[in-house]
Amino acid sequence: MSLTPTGDRASASRLHSDLHWLFARLKQGLATAEASVVREHGMSLWGYTVLMAVVEAPVRSQLSLAQAVSVDKSKLVLVLDELETAGLVRRRPDPADRRARIIEATEEGRRTLDAARADVEAIETSLLADLDAGTEEGLRTVLRRLVGTPVARIEDGRRPDNACGAPQP
Secondary structure: OOOOOOHHHHHHOOHHHOHHHHHHHHHHHHHHHHHHHHHOOOOOHHHHHHHHHHHHOOOEEHHHHHHHHOOOHHHHHHHHHHHHHOOOEEEEEEOOEEEEEEEEEOHHHHHHHHHHHHHHHHHHHHHOOOOOHHHHHHHHHHHHHHOOHHHHHHHOOOOOOOOOOOOOO
């Protein structure tokens, strides 16, 4: 049995119209393809995501980094341990607050991210190959919009109930 919608029957299906199912299936497919690719570069998908955020904003505390990538602080520590052990990031005390840590990508981390990003982009290109350029950019624009205020609105202050967050009390 295929999880992929086919033909007109799929477009009329409640399941194949449900946003949660559509995004979950998309995430599952991307994660399956991308996890093996980033693993070849010595990191997990979370490691790749965190490293990308660190390279974009190198003088970032662990707390602000956790918020930026939407991951629980305790999960972030494990991911940073993974990246630091691999020599891709370093943590140093924040001169303004010795209890806080600033996370920086190493040169090796930047090179590794560039190589992994090229492989991930190839996967994304393959996924979106059936879309014309305007539709692809429209999709990315809509998705960027949705992950901002609309997601915050429906979360309504609740903590994530998934593998990215700490267990709910």
